[in-house]
Amino acid sequence: MAEKQSRRDRAAPFRRKAATRSSPRPAIVLDVLDGHLGYFARRLQIWVFQDFIRTLERIDISPAQYSVLVVIGANRGLSQAELAATLGIERARLVRLLHRLEERGLVQRLRSSADGRRHALQLTPPGRSALARAKILAARHEGRLIEKLGAERHALLLDALR
Amino acid sequence: MAEKQSRRDRAAPFRRKAATRSSPRPAIVLDVLDGHLGYFARRLQIWVFQDFIRTLERIDISPAQYSVLVVIGANRGLSQAELAATLGIERARLVRLLHRLEERGLVQRLRSSADGRRHALQLTPPGRSALARAKILAARHEGRLIEKLGAERHALLLDALR
DNA sequence: TATTGTTATACTCTATAACTATA
DNA sequence: TATAGTTATAGAGTATAACAATA
Numbered sequence A, B: 001m002a003e004k005q006s007r008r009d010r011a012a013p014f015r016r017k018a019a020t021r022s023s024p025r026p027a028i029v030l031d032v033l034d035g036h037l038g039y040f041a042r043r044l045q046i047w048v049f050q051d052f053i054r055t056l057e058r059i060d061i062s063p064a065q066y067s068v069l070v071v072i073g074a075n076r077g078l079s080q081a082e083l084a085a086t087l088g089i090e091r092a093r094l095v096r097l098l099h100r101l102e103e104r105g106l107v108q109r110l111r112s113s114a115d116g117r118r119h120a121l122q123l124t125p126p127g128r129s130a131l132a133r134a135k136i137l138a139a140r141h142e143g144r145l146i147e148k149l150g151a152e153r154h155a156l157l158l159d160a161l162r
Numbered sequence C: 001t002a003t004t005g006t007t008a009t010a011c012t013c014t015a016t017a018a019c020t021a022t023a
Numbered sequence D: 001t002a003t004a005g006t007t008a009t010a011g012a013g014t015a016t017a018a019c020a021a022t023a
Helices: A002-006 A008-020 A031-035 A037-059 A063-074 A080-087 A091-103 A125-149 A151-161 B008-020 B031-035 B037-059 B063-074 B080-087 B091-103 B125-149 B151-161
Strands: A107-111 A119-123 B107-111 B119-123
Touching: A031 B063, A031 B125, A037 A063, A037 A125, A037 B037, A037 B063, A037 B125, A037 B151, A063 A080, A063 A091, A063 A107, A063 A119, A063 A125, A063 B031, A063 B037, A080 A091, A080 A119, A091 A107, A119 A125, A125 A151, A125 B031, A125 B037, A151 B037, A151 B151, B037 B063, B037 B125, B063 B080, B063 B091, B063 B107, B063 B119, B063 B125, B080 B091, B080 B119, B091 B107, B119 B125, B125 B151
Parallel strands: none
Antiparallel strands: A107 A119, B107 B119
16 A cells, blocks of 8 residues: 555556667566466467467367367277377367267267277368368468577477477 | 277287286387477476375466466566566466456455556465465475476476577 | 266367458 | 557366266
8 A cells, every 4th residue: 555656666667668768568577477487488388389270270270179079080989088188188078079070071980889988089181181270370380480490499488399 | 890809809908918028008109299399398397287286276276377376476577468578478368367366365456557457466465375385385296396306307398498 | 985087067268260340 | 649557258178976877
């Protein structure tokens, strides 16, 4: 309550500087956030996803849909539970995700005769060609990341995260 | 449709192996996902946030709330627009976020007399002590990350991401 | 009993658009 | 006219719980 008087000689000079300096941002300090891996992981994830989304929106494939198509494509016949566990997606969410991909004719759910509870997942022919197109765009996106991060840092991050 | 007959000799052996092997997971391959930085950034972010959330849930502070409190605490008087830009949060979302923190008596929004449109943000005394407690817990969380990742990899990641 | 897929619910987050009051 | 804060809305993601069919 006692600080009410001193507040305005803080924000105002920052904004005046912003107009005359090369950096448009005021000098805001992150404090302890600068030591938190989670903070930077989130920022990186958002930054990368934004480029990915923009790159694949022309074929209407989201990051989650892409990961689902890739894993089904490389592991034909796997179950929804296995797919969910592999990608760290909730089983319940995967249901709707697959529903839409099935409606679009990209994925098939086949009853497993060995275990009546399971669905064996596989791509349809259109699903395979959609995935092929998606992979090309995704590779272009990854190339852009390499450009912006530098090849060494990109490789270093990928290696450290794996 | 022609693949219906061959699907079961794919998933079934995986599951049988899972019971006898040391690894409980079937050998599912990630394919091109293994080369995508975004995929690993997302997995890292989820993994880190889960530990962070569990660590700070006892004081009912979410990751987003924590980052807001930290930045306000270190930049008293900044505006909502500045805060939103700094953290990469939507201005619209920040409104509700601050609303809750204000209701809990942790944050104050003061009208800037220099610019009637802006709110000068600052922590209340309870807000400052809540932040102090949160920082202690957050440091404990970060220590756990360092334990699990190894100090070198943690430092390397932090450095590469900054 | 346990597991697979499913439905339902609630809450958070993201992305917009539009409104108000101030500048 | 532009900006700061706000409200509203729609969609995605997350976290649960409960259910039917099957094991």
